Amino acid sequence: MTSPHIPSVPIEEVPAEFDAAAPWATTAPAPALLVDVREDDEWRxxxxxxxxxxxxxxxxxxxxxxxxxxQIYVICRQGGRSVQAVQYLESVGFEAVMVSGGMVAWQQAGRALTGDDPAAAKIY
Structure with missing residues (x-):
């Protein structure tokens, strides 16, 4: 899901630092956060x-x-919740973009996944 009024980026533009269990705030080239707005069961x-x-x-x-x-990258399963989160974050002064395609696109792109059982981590 995308919206022409919501800034978005494709998976390829999300910093590679988020593929590793690293501190949430990166330092290069500028601080960045990947915020996952899915529910607890999806996260696990x-x-x-x-x-x-x-x-x-x-x-x-x-x-x-x-x-x-x-720079805040917002991700959910496919984009619906990310749209809402980015709208809210921008309304209170944050710079936020939604990650197009969400965690489904993340998994399809072969980006790193972890979960309660890292060996079986999946989105779909």
Whole structure:
């Protein structure tokens, strides 16, 4: 799902640092965060190793976990929740973009996945 009014990037433009279990804020070339807004059960099945998990419903009370100076990449399963999250984040002053195709596209692109059982991590 995409929207012409919501900034988005393809999977290929998401920094490779998120393929590794690294600190959430990267340093090069600028601070960046990958925020996964899916539900807990989806997260447990599989997610990007360097992502920060904040379910969409929990985003407003957890804004203090985000950096206003960071480029924020928002991801969900396919894009619906990311659109809502990016709209909200931009309305409160963050620079955010949705990741087109979400975690389905992430898995299709062969990007790293981890989960409760890293050997069996999956999105679909």
């Amino acid at each position: 099945l599989g997610h990007a190793p360097g992502a920060l998990h904040i379910p969409l419903v929990d985003l407003p009370p957890r804004l203090d976990e985000l950096d206003y100076d960071a």
